[in-house]
Amino acid sequence: MDTTKNILTVCETLYHLIILIVTLGQGCNSMPVPTDIPMCTASETAQYSLTFTGKWTQAAFPKQYPVYRPPAQWSNLIGVTHSSDYHMWQRNEFASNGVRDFAEKGEAWTLMKEVEAAGERIQSVYGILSAPAVVGGTGQMNTQFEVFARHSYLSFIVRIVPSPDWFVGVDSIDLCDGDRWKDNVSLELFPYDAGTDSGFTFSSPNFETIPQDKVTQITASFPSHPANSFYYPRLKHLPPIAKVTLTRVKKTNQIISLPAEPTQSNQLPTGNEIEDKLINTPLDCEVSVWSPWGLCKGKCGESGVRHRTRYVLMHPANNGAACPLLEEERKCFPDNCL
Template sequence: MGSSNLVFGVLCLLGNIVVTLAKSNRDICSPDTLAVYRIKMDSHWYKNSFPKQYPTSRPPAQFSRLHGIVHNSSYILWREGLEATPEVRLIAEKGSGEILEQRKGVRDVFAAGRILQGVGMTETIFYSDAKHTKVSVISKIVPSPDWFVGLDSIELCMNGYWLNNLTIEAGPIDAGTDEGFTFTAPNWASEPQSPISMITSKNPSHPANSFYYPYLNELPPLVTFHFIKERVYRANNKRLCFGPKHKKSKFSKISTVVVPLPDSTSRTLHKRLHARRIYKKAASEFNNWKISGLSLE
């Protein structure tokens, strides 16, 4: 990319959040852009970092599939202080279930595979447009009563520009639907349900709690989320169209713009996959869109 398009770059360190924003004229979050991101979840559930009651079998320490959703400010997947929805409860307690339905304020739903040990990595790709610039994710901590790791409404458009890279460290979260204190506690439903809360080294303040380390100021990060901008696509004097109602979306290379979900994605996303096949078919009929704004290195 030519240097004339470069506005400026900024690197921010905000607690446990690292943001890289390389501003380019071609990275503006304008209505005619579609940003493709890769999300990676690295897990750091080491026995030497979390020795207390560390699960070694039946099952060993691991994480369920990573469920994610791209949305605007009108939608909330989960939030500290609010009660977990039935779909969040199912994921937090069982590690199963899907975030599927087309909801108001939602643009994309995605999923990445399980991490079958305490330390590992999973990743997938999703897309975001200028009207849906937030992403939320959730993955169950296995085994646990109703604990998970996740992110709530992370903003991908900062000061009018698509972020290049974003790294966030995260710890355990209590869904508030089960009273269990330990990784392998028997099912004991919370009646009434409690609000979602962060688990810290001192909260819950009970010595039986598996994450209770009162001598620590804070827990080591359990996972790290990485968002990497793959590309930004721009339409040419036309409105971007999504969904089966807009079969004449005019992308010149729609097969790469509309990124297919990985094999780990549930079959229950059939409707969205069908819509994406419609996009690909429509692309063969139209060729008046152009690609611009490749991600900065």
């Protein structure tokens, strides 16, 4: 009898539990399963050659172009191959401590520790790649890397030198197309602000952004401040400051390029850079506000003149608007004439 009661009690409990689950299921929306991310089904690994080309010229970016201490140049490239659930950096998201250190100072230690931790925790990172720095605004750096179906994405970052916390890079480009690997990919690159330093110019002193901002793309009109080194109000879009070309190559034994010291040979424009048309960005003259009017100079009882002046903040370049008059005068009558 007791056994029968126990069985009935268990059955009643299971019945009520099933009713509860069904009721909750009807009143709640199930968690959607992402279906917009294509799955790579390529059976073999693929090897790629990466060529980064700097296009940071004084003709294309004449405003405050750094010519010394230090001159315009690029840091070494740091990149990873990974799965879709990992991001080295993302637009409109906060930069990690590693990205902050690299964008501000070119230090990669913290960033590498973050990459290593992501690889160990969720096995989302497959490989790390690097390429040597470019010691001029133009020039190229090259490296090779390998991808496979589970880790078919590439991300990388290159610091703009000098700058407060500006960089260029790629966030999660997928090199796989269904069951095959893409043969060639070419992307134009534009500057980003890491959101950790509040400087406006290439040579701004360190001024920490508190609270930290999100990563944003720098444009010809944003940040909307005349002091901004990339502020060109006449342009709808900034010209690309760099580009990256990815080419699938035949497999070799060496798949990862080790860091190398920057060399003068990196400055030589070769390969893809020759294809690009020379960009000349017009830079209009910028002048200061007028000074106060000076004293009226003239003889007593007669009209005199007074002057005011302004000075050039930015000289024009590439057929930009010429500077206006820097001195004005107007008639006056001397005050306190005896």
